[in-house]
Amino acid sequence: MDFLLDGLLATTWKQLVMFGVGSLLIYLAIAKKLEPSLLLPMGFGAILVNLPFSGAVTQMMTGIGEVPGILDWLFHFGIEAAEAMPLLLFIGIGAMIDFGPLLANPKLILFGAAAQWGIFATISLATLMGFSLVDAASIGIIGAADGPTSILVSQVLGSTYIGPIAIAAYSYMALVPIIQPFAIKLVTTKKERMIRMPYNPRSVSKRSKILFPIIVTIVSGYVAPASVSLVGMLMFGNLIRECTVLDTLSTAAQTVLVNLVTLLLGITIASTMKADAFVTVQTVMIMALGLLAFVFDTIAGVLFAKVLNLFVKQKVNPMIGAAGISAFPMSARVIQRMGQQADPQNHLLMHAVGANVAGQIASVIAGGVILGLVPGLL
């Protein structure tokens, strides 16, 4: 009857740590409501894959040979083969986003570009800490503030740290309401946060809303071809939304598709959270670098807005630049709240939403640009 104790005796301290990590993620998902749709499956999955001889992952069994596990199978076909899961998720995200505030105020798109600087600053920092360029680029992309992009880029580049990268990306997205106010206050004065911005949007035609996703896909495809799968799926979802003749598909993409893929993505990513690979000093470093990426993004966006203010008559509230990160819509809400804290009559929400959706576009372009550039530098 020794086989009953085999699992218990084979348990390592690293696996016990992973049970703790899994429990912590489940706690944060349920008790703190931090990205529960991702962190809960990841937390449960972390426990599942770290049980000794877990049948959820591929095992070598004496006398039988290799026995495929469901999570490894899902990872292979859902992520490794063609990044299907993160890309399918982008269809749903695209269907959720209204680019109207951006079309109504085009200059907001510039903030989306500026706030991606944190990605590259983090990559440089990661190389100084000893990571290879591939791993550093995968870590830096946490600063895209966009979970599926982080997973996709790290997977395509072949990073071994996809598990911690996914956890950092989703955790810090959920912590944007804590991270961003801290970073914004570092580089702004109360007087700057009080700057009011009148909202006079121009009307946006249905034709413009339909043409926008098509043109953006073509432009991105020509200038940064590696980004076209990311941008294309995002814009395909948006086209389904804006064409208004596929309302049932749009609703399905926003609800059923997103929920189903998110559910599977979370538990599939957990297959990369095996104790031996996860309980390392590098994981701690990645979590720290991911946090810095969000801070750098925020600061870059704010500083860009300040520079822009040197050249424009109608001043921009520098906090709008911070909304250029992709964490939608948390970042826009943070800016609105901070604006009202500085001046209760200051309404920045629509400007912030515009910058925030610009960040969504810019972050996937950043992912594509990195995928296009890194191989040439190796």
Next chain:
Amino acid sequence: MDTVFGKSLTLMAQGMVGIFVVILIIFFVLLVLGKSKKAKE
């Protein structure tokens, strides 16, 4: 620039230029889409 850090700085420069080029083109697309609406009105 042959060090990993040097390459990361190259990536930063080329990456930010790449992102801004794409975003600026999209910016002009947005302006044109807005203008065509105004012309119609």
